Amino acid sequence: xxxxxxxxxxxxxxxxxxxxxxxxxxxxxxxxxxxxxxxxxxxxxxxxxxxxxxxxxxxxxxxxxxxxxxxxxxxxxxxxxxxxxxxxxxxxxxxxxxxxxxxxxxxxxxxxxxxxxxxxxxxxxxxxxxxxxxxxxxxxxxxxxxxxxxxxxxxxxxxxxxxxxxxxxxxxxxxxxxxxxxxxxxxxxxxxxxxxxxxxxxxxxxxxxxxxxxxxxxxxxxxxxxxxxxxxxxxxxxxxxxxxxxxxxxxxxxxxxxxxxxxxxxxxxxxxxxxxxxxxxxxxxxxxxxxxxxxxxxxxxxxxxxxxxxxxxxxxxxxxxxxxxxxxxxxxxxxxxxxxxxxxxxxxxxxxxxxxxxxxxxxxxxxxxxxxxxxxxxxxxxxxxxxxxxxxxxxxxxxxxxxxxxxxxxxxxxxxxxxxxxxxxxxxxxxxxxxxxxxxxxxxxxxxxxxxxxxxxxxxxxxxx
Amino acid sequence: xxxxxxxxxxxxxxxxxxxxxxxxxxxxxxxxxxxxxxxxxxxxxxxxxxxxxxxxxxxxxxxxxxxxxxxxxxxxxxxxxxxxxxxxxxxxxxxxxxxxxxxxxxxxxxxxxxxxxxxxxxxxxxxxxxxxxxxxxxxxxxxxxxxxxxxxxxxxxxxxxxxxxxxxxxxxxxxxxxxxxxxxxxxxxxxxxxxxxxxxxxxxxxxxxxxxxxxxxxxxxxxxxxxxxxxxxxxxxxxxxxxxxxxxxxxxxxxxxxxxxxxxxxxxxxxxxxxxxxxxxxxxxxxxxxxxxxxxxxxxxxxxxxxxxxxxxxxxxxxxxxxxxxxxxxxxxxxxxxxxxxxxxxxxxxxxxxxxxxxxxxxxxxxxxxxxxxxxxxxxxxxxxxxxxxxxxxxxxxxxxxxxxxxxxxxxxxxxxxxxxxxx
Numbered sequence: 001x002x003x004x005x006x007x008x009x010x011x012x013x014x015x016x017x018x019x020x021x022x023x024x025x026x027x028x029x030x031x032x033x034x035x036x037x038x039x040x041x042x043x044x045x046x047x048x049x050x051x052x053x054x055x056x057x058x059x060x061x062x063x064x065x066x067x068x069x070x071x072x073x074x075x076x077x078x079x080x081x082x083x084x085x086x087x088x089x090x091x092x093x094x095x096x097x098x099x100x101x102x103x104x105x106x107x108x109x110x111x112x113x114x115x116x117x118x119x120x121x122x123x124x125x126x127x128x129x130x131x132x133x134x135x136x137x138x139x140x141x142x143x144x145x146x147x148x149x150x151x152x153x154x155x156x157x158x159x160x161x162x163x164x165x166x167x168x169x170x171x172x173x174x175x176x177x178x179x180x181x182x183x184x185x186x187x188x189x190x191x192x193x194x195x196x197x198x199x200x201x202x203x204x205x206x207x208x209x210x211x212x213x214x215x216x217x218x219x220x221x222x223x224x225x226x227x228x229x230x231x232x233x234x235x236x237x238x239x240x241x242x243x244x245x246x247x248x249x250x251x252x253x254x255x256x257x258x259x260x261x262x263x264x265x266x267x268x269x270x271x272x273x274x275x276x277x278x279x280x281x282x283x284x285x286x287x288x289x290x291x292x293x294x295x296x297x298x299x300x301x302x303x304x305x306x307x308x309x310x311x312x313x314x315x316x317x318x319x320x321x322x323x324x325x326x327x328x329x330x331x332x333x334x335x336x337x338x339x340x341x342x343x344x345x346x347x348x349x350x351x352x353x354x355x356x357x358x359x360x361x362x363x364x365x366x367x368x369x370x371x372x373x374x375x376x377x378x379x380x381x382x383x384x385x386x387x388x389x390x391x392x393x394x395x396x397x398x399x400x401x402x403x404x405x406x407x408x409x410x411x412x413x414x415x416x417x418x419x420x421x422x423x424x425x426x427x428x429x430x431x432x433x434x435x436x437x438x439x440x441x442x443x444x445x446x447x448x449x450x451x452x453x454x455x456x457x458x459x460x461x462x463x464x465x
Numbered sequence: 466x467x468x469x470x471x472x473x474x475x476x477x478x479x480x481x482x483x484x485x486x487x488x489x490x491x492x493x494x495x496x497x498x499x500x501x502x503x504x505x506x507x508x509x510x511x512x513x514x515x516x517x518x519x520x521x522x523x524x525x526x527x528x529x530x531x532x533x534x535x536x537x538x539x540x541x542x543x544x545x546x547x548x549x550x551x552x553x554x555x556x557x558x559x560x561x562x563x564x565x566x567x568x569x570x571x572x573x574x575x576x577x578x579x580x581x582x583x584x585x586x587x588x589x590x591x592x593x594x595x596x597x598x599x600x601x602x603x604x605x606x607x608x609x610x611x612x613x614x615x616x617x618x619x620x621x622x623x624x625x626x627x628x629x630x631x632x633x634x635x636x637x638x639x640x641x642x643x644x645x646x647x648x649x650x651x652x653x654x655x656x657x658x659x660x661x662x663x664x665x666x667x668x669x670x671x672x673x674x675x676x677x678x679x680x681x682x683x684x685x686x687x688x689x690x691x692x693x694x695x696x697x698x699x700x701x702x703x704x705x706x707x708x709x710x711x712x713x714x715x716x717x718x719x720x721x722x723x724x725x726x727x728x729x730x731x732x733x734x735x736x737x738x739x740x741x742x743x744x745x746x747x748x749x750x751x752x753x754x755x756x757x758x759x760x761x762x763x764x765x766x767x768x769x770x771x772x773x774x775x776x777x778x779x780x781x782x783x784x785x786x787x788x789x790x791x792x793x794x795x796x797x798x799x800x801x802x803x804x805x806x807x808x809x810x811x812x813x814x815x816x817x818x819x820x821x822x823x824x825x826x827x828x829x830x831x832x833x834x835x836x837x838x839x840x841x842x843x844x845x846x847x848x849x850x851x852x853x854x855x856x857x858x859x860x861x862x863x864x865x866x867x868x869x870x871x872x873x874x875x876x877x878x879x880x881x882x883x884x885x886x887x888x889x
Contacts, residue, residue, distance in 0.1 A: 062753065063727045063752050063753045063757060064607065064661065064696050064727070065606060065750065065752065065757065065760075065761050066753065066757060067606070068606060068757070068760045068761055068764055069760055070759060070760040070763050070764075071760075071763035071764050071766065071767045074557065074766075074767075074770060077554075077556070077557060096554070098553060098554065106551040106552075106553050108551060108552055112552070113548055116547045116548060117547060117548065120543055120544065120547045125535075126533040126534075126535055127533075127535055127539070127739055127740055127741055127742045127743060128525055128533050128741050128742055129523075129525065129735075129741045129742050130742050131504075132501070132504070165590075165772075165773035165774075165777070166773065166774065168770075168771070168772070168773050168774040169772065169773040169774075172771065172772055172773070176628075181495050196770060196771060196774065199770065199771035200771040200772075202771075203771045203772070302490060310554075314552060315552055316552055316553050316554045317551075317552045317553055317554050317555050317775070317777065317778030318552055318777055318778055318779060319773060319774075319775070319776070319777040319778075327490050328490035329490060332490045332495070334497075335495045335496070335497050336495060338497050338498035339495055339496075339498050341498060341501070342498045342624075343628075345501065345593075345621060345624060346593070346597060346621060346624035346625040346627070346628040346629075347590075347593070347594070347597055347628070347772065348590035348591065348593050348594040348597065348744060348773075349590075349591065349593040349594075349621065349744075350742070350744070351744070352590075352742065352743055352744040352777040352779070352780065353742035353743060354743060354777070354779035354780070355777065355779070
């Protein structure tokens with residue numbers, strides 16, 4: 001292939017110039033003449049030949065993106081990048097929230113494998129575009145899963161559900177929809193929250209504010225702060241709520257606290273937007289983990305809910321999720337659907353078929369569904385067991401401090417309370433990888449590795465301020 | 466206790482529930498969205514009971530029996546994948562293997578640009594997703610620019626750049642009288658656009674017209690774009706599907722690369738690998754050097770992260786498996802040629818039928834145009850007659866999806882077109 005032709009800004013196109021290599025030169029010349037034939041009257045060609053036509057300064061191979069700087073690594077995904085680079089034979093990745101087995105391996109659920117085969121063997125299946133809103137049965141089944149099969153909102157056709165690109169994609173579509181159609185552009189996020197939340201909503205066109213959530217002193221919920229902050233939010237503001245297994249803290253309100261939150265939100269006409277990424281994964285029970293959302297739906301009010309099947313069905317990379325909007329009436333629900341399509345179409349036209357087909361097959365078959373709940377509970381139980389083992393190991397070492405939050409918090413993550421210096425120390429000395437906010441993914445632990453982590457925490461707490 | 470009662474529906478008097486029921490819906494003022502013009506055609510077709518109905522609306526390939534096709538190379542790839550792969554998150558930039566194969570396909574198997582690592586590239590959600598990533602990227606780093614799109618173009622292009630906050634301008638493209646390219650209009654518009662504008666070009670098989678510039682015309686377009694310092698973004702949704710040869714269909718891109726342009730490129734595997742619903746594609750941006758490519762890729766990832774975090778796995782595995790295995794790739798090349806040939810055959814047959822019926826109108830454009838679509842030149846009123854009298858479904862701009870034609874219905878469709886255009 002010929003090397004790219006680089007035009008100096010002083011290169012002229014007249015036929016008698018002596019600069020530049022002749023090969024690039026004559027080809028430019030030829031092209032201009034051809035061009036001239038199409039655009040310019042013959043009478044003008046003589047005039048043109050005598051002028052020096054310089055290409056604009058940008059007409060070279062200078063990139064229009066030369067001014068870009070390299071973006072920083074994503075703080076969460078960057079942890080795995082760093083872990084992969086570490087040559088140490090003893091290292092632990094407690095960064096990304098992806099489930100690992102006792103052997104430290106990723107897991108594809110048995111039900112998923114079975115459905116994979118079923119889909120493969122079904123030659124009547126094709127790969128046509130699915131509707132913009134996704135697979136119809138997937139949507140209905142997802143709504144039933146989160147709201148309950150007997151939910152009045154579903155029975156009254158007040159629920160609009162669209163398939164989304166896992167939790168992230170569902171939140172983004174919901175955010176863009178609100179930015180377009182909702183009268184209040186402010187969304188309140190808990191402090192702290194998943195690192196990607198502020199970016200999702202800001203890019204969707206909303207203004208991000210925060211409400212107090214985590215109390216470092218107790219490593220539990222700052223309930224008073226939460227009520228105060230939501231209480232002083234402007235009317236109509238959107239409030240993001242983690243349905244269960246709060247990420248990154250693992251601190252959830254009790255059901256009684258949820259009821260108070262609900263009353264406050266409804267009295268202030270705030271709009272709840274639930275992020276449900278761990279249904280079934282937190283307590284081991286799908287229904288128990290959905291209680292906070294169902295509490296809100298039961299009062300007849302409106303809300304949004306984003307669901308993800310990344311963790312609870314182990315479908316991480318297939319990007320399967322759903323966004324549901326519960327409205328006051330069936331008429332409004334169908335208006336909402338038509339407008340959601342207009343958000344989705346210019347983003348990716350229609351969602352991917354594979355993951356949603358797997359989910360729908362599992363949810364609609366009673367045996368597969370039951371088998372799934374068993375595998376789900378096994379994952380949740382292993383994590384709960386890791387919490388207990390870590391707690392016991394720290395107590396056995398006499399590590400200073402109260403570590404009961406490890407067994408009080410719920411879900412994939414523990415907010416250890418370690419500071420960033422302690423975290424760096426653990427990474428450097430013990431090759432343990434976690435996010436700098438002290439969040440560890442319990443799913444990355446195993447019986448074999450708990451003592452290594454306990455040693456590291458003990459060392460960090462006793463040797464680093 | 467109160468909470469449990471609430472959940473069990475014992476609080477039937479809803480007015481006792483604070484705040485919720487007294488307000489009407491926050492969303493009651495939302496207007497119903499207009500139906501998507503393209504997808505609405507299929508809905509109408511499905512509702513039609515006539516045994517003679519024909520769907521030449523949506524651009525998805527059909528075989529000679531009018532059925533969707535899953536390519537054999539794809540089926541084999543899926544057999545190899547099932548049960549053997551984890552389903553972990555891909556990196557934000559997607560499958561490296563998928564990206565590598567995509568670049569080879571578009572830029573050339575032995576491209577120096579690939580060896581020099583000058584191409585920033587990420588997996589995207591098919592062509593739509595690739596365009597959307599680029600539009601957002603353009604808005605972020607060149608917020609004061611516009612995108613020039615051809616008239617006509619795929620309707621969703623408008624939506625993509627609009628939703629990304631990038632103003633849209635148009636350039637002349639289709640010439641209704643000749644049903645071909647308005648080349649002088651196109652060149653004028655390129656010349657008159659402010660220096661350094663962003664131009665969206667269909668690499669091959671222009672959608673919806675099927676009208677592509679000739680090789681010579683592409684060279685002139687490249688030259689004029691270079692003279693103006695414009696940024697060329699190619700949307701390539703039909704590589705291999707247009708002529709039957711992926712190398713041939715990439716000609717325009719190769720011309721631009723030879724000319725030294727730093728192009729952007731959106732690739733889709735929806736049509737050429739029949740992976741419509743899997744949403745697999747690739748966005749690439751050619752940079753000055755490897756360092757810049759790293760920076761650009763990292764910024765593209767920052768746009769993907771708050772949109773969907775990382776792209777879907779399955780389709781990427783299928784494409785990498787097919788393109789990465791010489792036997793499967795060979796099979797794919799055969800299968801894509803079969804699809805392209807069938808469509809080219811239908812073009813010939815349709816045109817011959819119309820001419821044999823004695824139509825006085827010119828129909829060469831049917832075989833001059835290329836790819837999935839034919840811009841027939843029929844008016845909306847004629848299209849409406851096709852639908853109401855003959856149960857033939859297409860978009861009202863007169864665009865025929867050639868993939869919807871087959872040996873079983875091409876005679877019927879030719880006759881119908883002849884009938885409704887007779888009085889013209």
